[in-house]
Amino acid sequence: MNQKRPKYMQIIDAAVEVIAENGYHQSQVSKIAKQAGVADGTIYLYFKNKEDILISLFKEKMGQFIERMEEEVKEKTTAKEKLALVIKQHFTLLGNDRHLAIVTQLELRQSNIKLRLKINDILKGYLNMLDTILTEGIKSGEWKDNLDVRLARQMIFGTIDETVTTWVMNDQKYDLPDLSDKVLELLVSGIHQN
Amino acid sequence: MNQKRPKYMQIIDAAVEVIAENGYHQSQVSKIAKQAGVADGTIYLYFKNKEDILISLFKEKMGQFIERMEEEVKEKTTAKEKLALVIKQHFTLLGNDRHLAIVTQLELRQSNIKLRLKINDILKGYLNMLDTILTEGIKSGEWKDNLDVRLARQMIFGTIDETVTTWVMNDQKYDLPDLSDKVLELLVSGIHQN
Amino acid sequence: MNQKRPKYMQIIDAAVEVIAENGYHQSQVSKIAKQAGVADGTIYLYFKNKEDILISLFKEKMGQFIERMEEEVKEKTTAKEKLALVIKQHFTLLGNDRHLAIVTQLELRQSNIKLRLKINDILKGYLNMLDTILTEGIKSGEWKDNLDVRLARQMIFGTIDETVTTWVMNDQKYDLPDLSDKVLELLVSGIHQN
Amino acid sequence: MNQKRPKYMQIIDAAVEVIAENGYHQSQVSKIAKQAGVADGTIYLYFKNKEDILISLFKEKMGQFIERMEEEVKEKTTAKEKLALVIKQHFTLLGNDRHLAIVTQLELRQSNIKLRLKINDILKGYLNMLDTILTEGIKSGEWKDNLDVRLARQMIFGTIDETVTTWVMNDQKYDLPDLSDKVLELLVSGIHQN
DNA sequence: AATGAATGAGGCTTCATTCAT
DNA sequence: AATGAATGAAGCCTCATTCAT
Structure with missing residues (x-):
């Protein structure tokens, strides 16, 4: 097409x-x-109209990204490896495309609620993938067995999103993909000693 | 006044x-x-103008909230207790005021970049408070001594923010303050087993 | 009062x-x-209202000026002397009060037609005085006996007014009363040789 | 165009x-x-904006008029003939277009200073033309050799302008171009006998 | 398929005036 | 006589969308 x-x-x-x-x-x-x-x-x-440009924009750029990542995730075996891949890819995609990062983290959020709900629909695939990784990790014994999957997913997505936004707002001064390992470790082990 | x-x-x-x-x-x-x-x-x-209403709105509602919380945080001794308080209070403030939650999580983010930068200024106090709690926890041995404070803060804020936003977008069907303990536990211990 | x-x-x-x-x-x-x-x-x-301030302003400042001048004109004998006095006094009043000159020549003219017609009413006294001087001069043989009084008055007032306005617009760089004699001479003898 | x-x-x-x-x-x-x-x-x-309509209006109507007149003036030989042409044309243009006369003499003067300065710029061409006619007349011996060109120009323009304004304010009851000869005579010979 | 001139709805802000004190 | 907080009407301009070519 x-x-x-x-x-x-x-x-x-x-x-x-x-x-x-x-x-x-x-x-x-x-x-x-x-x-x-x-x-x-x-x-x-x-x-169809201006809004359609923006939805299509997000669909094309993020939708493809999500599909590609779903493929790659399948190739990893442990849940932690999968999570590591997601974080790394997410940071890499936006870290390498400053324009896209500005648009998704700052500009597109100024759109009205209706548009944002449609954007959320597109993100559903991403969030479902996170849920799957979390559920698998629980089953495999990697994660806590009493883990609240929804909360955990919100923590993961919220952390990734906030990290990218802060990076954009700081004028992308540092390297974003470099942060992948530390962010993964934080999400997996939390902040406490031991 | x-x-x-x-x-x-x-x-x-x-x-x-x-x-x-x-x-x-x-x-x-x-x-x-x-x-x-x-x-x-x-x-x-x-x-002064319409924008000034919105900034003042955020300043009055969030600014006072932050100040009040800074006072209350002083009364707690351990870093974990302090973090628990912050999460609980944050969820309680917005959980009890659905209108305010809608405005801060969804509507105000549609404002232009200039306004959002001013809102960020007001949030600085909140983020600084989180940094202080993190630094204290490292000193006291509660948190990892090699903790990246900025990343940890982004995880905490990102998680809280995403949790509230999801709650708002789900039409506030469940009780937000109820999630405090679980969110705290996730942030402190991460998602992994043990 | x-x-x-x-x-x-x-x-x-x-x-x-x-x-x-x-x-x-x-x-x-x-x-x-x-x-x-x-x-x-x-x-x-x-x-009564804002317009009333402006009319009163013009009435007080110009009205008094006109009345005073009507008195002084009576003391002069020839029409030319009278005309000389009018020009000199007009230039002196505004030449000594830059604020008043700016207001009458530039600012007050931005008012609406209704206000300007009222201002014209106040100026009637001034224009009548010029008409009287012209009529007297014709009778005394000083001026042409076929003089069109209305046109001559428009020339005199137009010239004085334009001279003051140009002076104001040039930031009052030169001395206005100094021009009196030359302006009088122009009006009386025109521009032609002899 | x-x-x-x-x-x-x-x-x-x-x-x-x-x-x-x-x-x-x-x-x-x-x-x-x-x-x-x-x-x-x-x-x-x-x-560009509302003000631009007004400036363009004046530029189109007066600017073209001035240019055309500059051409026609060249065809006249003596300074007096040139001055006669200017007066006649000026009175004819506005005498034949009552709407335009109302706009230029009354309405446009209510605009703010900034706009009026721009209008003055357009008038510069007209005033320069008058200066040229005056200078030429002095050289040719038609006008006084000690003539103050600036003052004479202010008399001519002030008289023409005041004559048109009075005509407009009197609801255009009489014929404006008819006054051309008398106004010319006044400006050239002044008001005095002989 | 492509153009781009034309459309027209919609809102923030100022400021002369009022009136309760 | 004096105050000054409150009122509310009114207009310039932008920009997503259309449609004749």
Whole structure:
């Protein structure tokens, strides 16, 4: 589909760039069209409306990322290895694409609730994957057997998300993937001595 | 001051209610004024502009909360007790005020970057408090001595924040303060067996 | 009246100063009240509304000036002497009071048509005086006997007014009363050789 | 350009009409758009903001007039003939377009100082032309050789302007171009006998 | 499939005026 | 006579979307 309709991805990539550079509220459709090298009206041949651009953007960028990761996770055996992979990949994806990181961590969150609920739907796959890893780890005896999976998943996702956001807000001064091991260790062992 | 200028808090409370019920982008100044029972122009006797209402809202509600908590934290002795208090209080404040929770977790995040940076400034006090608790716990031997304080703080804040947001997005179906102990335990001991 | 109600002139003088320094559209009633050292509401004990301040301002400042000049003109004998006096006095009044000059030449003209018609009413006395001087000069043989009094008056007033306005717009760099003789000569003899 | 962008002149002409009929402060953008038969937003495809409409209005109407007159003046030989042409044309332009006369003499003067300074810039061409005519007349011996050019120009412009304004304020009861000869004679010979 | 000129709804803020004290 | 907190009407401009070409 993308090859047959090359302008589709062209517009999405333009949107990421424009939003990252101008901010969500300064990213008018006309600006995205200009950056994509198409007319304003052309946008509406590929997307229903502006919101659809943003949802599609998230779906394309994160959806593909999640699918790919689900594949790779299968190749790991222990739950800890799987969790390590998720963290590493998450940090690597955004650590290598500053524009995408700015858009997902800061700009896209300025959208209205309706859009954010749709974004959450896309994230469901990610969260389900975390749940699976957690459930497997409990079964295998790696994790506590009385672990509250939902809370644990919120801790994992909340920690990853907050770590990326802080990194973005600090102007990406340090290397994000470098933090993977320490974050994994924190999530697995907590902060206490021993 | 608030007693001498009753309309100040009156407007802020109205803003919380209006934003929680109508959403950030559907909360016109005129709507807030009507809810507060004052004329539109009266708003501008107490606030510089619309953005100032939102910053003041966050400052009053969260700022006071943070100050109060800093006092209470001093009365606890161990770092774990202090962390337990913070989590409990945080969940209790927002768990008891659904409107405020909606506003802080969902609506206020739709504001522009400039406003969010000002909100972050107010949150600094909270984050500093967490850092202090972490540093003390390291000194006292409660926490790992090689703990990365910044990452640990991001885990704690990210977990608390994500837990509240999930609770809000699930229409507050369950009791938030009830989760305090489990969340504390997760943060302290991690997810692994033993 | 002015001595019994000292705040009346106090407010008018404040208005001149505020308008000269801030411009017509930046001269809010509250600013004038503050400059006059009275409360906003007090203004309305002395003036019907904001427009009334401006009309009164012009009436007091120009009205008195016109009356005084009408007296002084009587003491002169020839029409040319009378015209010379008018020009000299006009230039001197405004040349010595830069604030008043700014207000009458620039700021007050930004008022709406209704106000300007009222200002024109006050100027009637001035224009009538010019008409009288012109009529007398024709009778005495000083001026052309086929002189169109209305046109001649428009030339005289237009020239004086334009001269003052240009002086104000040039930041009052040169001395205005110094120009009196040359302006008189131009009006009397025109620009042609001989 | 005007033929290729017909809406540009359409909007300017609408602005003249609306301002002449409703007054400067009652001429909302929406009213001008309605009169021009376009949507409000269309205004902003052709003008930066409301002020820009007014500046453009003056530039188009007076600017073109000045340019045309500069051409025609060249065809006259004596300074007096040139001055006669200027007066005649000025009176004819505004005498034939009552709406434009109302706008330039009354309404546009209510604009703020910033706008009026821009209008003055456009008038510079006109004033320079007067200066040139005066300088040439001095050289040719038509005018006094000790003539103060600046003052003479202020007399000429002030007289023309005041004559038009009086005509407008008197509801254009008499014929303006008819006054040209008498005004010329006054400016050239002054008011005195012989 | 592509264009881009045209549309028109919608809200923050100012400030002259009032009136209870 | 004096205060000053409160009122509330009113308009410029942006930008997502459409549609004739």
